[in-house]
Amino acid sequence: MSLKRKLAAVLAGVGIAPFIVVVSAGTASAHGYISSPPSRQAMCAQGRVSNCGPIVYEPQSVEGPKGQSNCHAGLSQFAQLNDDSRPWPTTSVGNSVTFNWTLTARHSTSTWQYFVGGSKIAEFNDGGRQPAATVTHNVGLGGRTGRIKLLAVWNIADTPMAFYSCVDLQVGSGGGTPTTTTTPTTTTRPTTTTTAPPVGGTWAPNTAYSVGSQVSYGGVNYRCIQAHTSLVGWEPPNTASLWQRL
Amino acid sequence: MRRLAALVAGLLVLAGCGTPPAATTPPPASTVVESNEFNETDVMFLQMSVPHHRTGLEIVRLAEDRAVRAEVKTLAAAIEVTQLSEVDSMTKWLADWGKPESAGDNPQLHAGHGGDHSTSPEAVAELAATGSGEFEKAFLNLLIAHQHNAVAMAKLEKESGVNPQAKDLAARIFDSRTAQIAQMLGYLD
Numbered sequence: 364m365s366l367k368r369k370l371a372a373v374l375a376g377v378g379i380a381p382f383i384v385v386v387s388a389g390t391a392s393a394h395g396y397i398s399s400p401p402s403r404q405a406m407c408a409q410g411r412v413s414n415c416g417p418i419v420y421e422p423q424s425v426e427g428p429k430g431q432s433n434c435h436a437g438l439s440q441f442a443q444l445n446d447d448s449r450p451w452p453t454t455s456v457g458n459s460v461t462f463n464w465t466l467t468a469r470h471s472t473s474t475w476q477y478f479v480g481g482s483k484i485a486e487f488n489d490g491g492r493q494p495a496a497t498v499t500h501n502v503g504l505g506g507r508t509g510r511i512k513l514l515a516v517w518n519i520a521d522t523p524m525a526f527y528s529c530v531d532l533q534v535g536s537g538g539g540t541p542t543t544t545t546t547p548t549t550t551t552r553p554t555t556t557t558t559a560p561p562v563g564g565t566w567a568p569n570t571a572y573s574v575g576s577q578v579s580y581g582g583v584n585y586r587c588i589q590a591h592t593s594l595v596g597w598e599p600p601n602t603a604s605l606w607q608r609l
Numbered sequence: 610m611r612r613l614a615a616l617v618a619g620l621l622v623l624a625g626c627g628t629p630p631a632a633t634t635p636p637p638a639s640t641v642v643e644s645n646e647f648n649e650t651d652v653m654f655l656q657m658s659v660p661h662h663r664t665g666l667e668i669v670r671l672a673e674d675r676a677v678r679a680e681v682k683t684l685a686a687a688i689e690v691t692q693l694s695e696v697d698s699m700t701k702w703l704a705d706w707g708k709p710e711s712a713g714d715n716p717q718l719h720a721g722h723g724g725d726h727s728t729s730p731e732a733v734a735e736l737a738a739t740g741s742g743e744f745e746k747a748f749l750n751l752l753i754a755h756q757h758n759a760v761a762m763a764k765l766e767k768e769s770g771v772n773p774q775a776k777d778l779a780a781r782i783f784d785s786r787t788a789q790i791a792q793m794l795g796y797l798d
Contacts, residue, residue, distance in 0.1 A: 596785025
């Protein structure tokens with residue numbers, strides 16, 4: 364679909380929305396993914412893997428019909444997630460791992476399932492309950508060692524849909540400690556400069572600025588009034604709460 | 610008169626106005642000329658964002674006196690001041706347009722706009738009650754989820770809004786929350 368047609372569809376949807384009385388259960392708002400150890404979509408959202416496509420902006424949206432065994436829920440726009448030839452960084456773990464989910468909607472849940480190589484290694488049955496704000500599961504890897512690709516599936520109770528997250532792990536032989544310490548192998552992590560730039564330097568994102576730091580932006584000088592690590596979207600002219608114009 | 614204009618512009622900056630003042634000073638970054646033209650998406654975006662921002666403020670304030678790493682505390686404090694400033698801008702625009710600050714609690718109102726993107730008071734209370742050993746992880750996961758929803762709302766406004774200052778704010782929310790999420794996912798590793 365062309366961008367123009369997509370936009371038209373969105374506009375049409377918004378235009379008619381006020382007149383729609385019937386409301387669905389809202390599967391569109393039920394979202395989630397594994398944030399740590401970082402799933403493939405978390406690696407993308409974090410910028411540790413580049414050229415991931417639109418998943419960067421919505422790692423919580425890998426939603427598709429239940430019963431699939433892929434990393435992208437069968438969605439073509441997220442196909443990169445299922446591409447094992449990409450250099451996905453691994454997280455080093457022991458034989459028991461604590462998985463943390465980030466949920467943007469706490470939809471009633473039937474089960475959480477964990478698979479390695481097509482075998483189910485763990486299942487947590489929520490019996491249709493609404494999950495807590497933070498969901499964590501401890502999963503034993505059954506003595507597996509070396510590099511593994513784990514698939515986690517969040518099965519929603521009252522829709523035919525599920526959410527899919529793949530996590531690349533490097534399993535040590537060290538046995539039962541639930542360590543989630545990470546030493547990623549290949550990373551393209553965005554660099555964060557940890558020292559304040561010299562007075563009069565040009566503003567840059569991903570830089571730690573302390574109170575009193577001075578920068579120029581667009582030919583204008585600013586002084587930092589609130590310590591922060593700079594971000595795209597937090598440029599000095601637009602953030603008077605972070606930067607004072609000089 | 611010119612001095613007055615400069616003073617007003619200065620005050621706007623000091624007051625934390627989200628967008629640069631329009632005509633008086635040549636803004637170096639975005640050149641948004643504010644307008645009172647708006648559509649239903651603009652109103653819905655602002656009415657959803659004001660309470661969403663305020664919930665975000667409740668979340669980040671929890672990090673102030675809890676055991677979290679210094680960089681997490683710094684991010685929380687910076688999110689607090691920027692979101693406060695954004696709320697000021699948004700409530701001002703809604704007032705200018707004669708619209709209430711919130712559309713109310715009825716989730717049906719949001720059905721055509723991608724669903725109700727709120728973080729429930731229970732979720733915030735649960736976080737507040739989390740023990741110190743687990744707090745930072747729970748804090749990051751809840752705030753990441755909260756900001757994902759901000760990105761989703763901003764995307765709708767970017768695509769379907771018409772008001773220049775609201776669209777400009779949406780673009781900055783889209784970018785800054787995406788970058789905040791990237792930072793926070795890094796802290797979770």
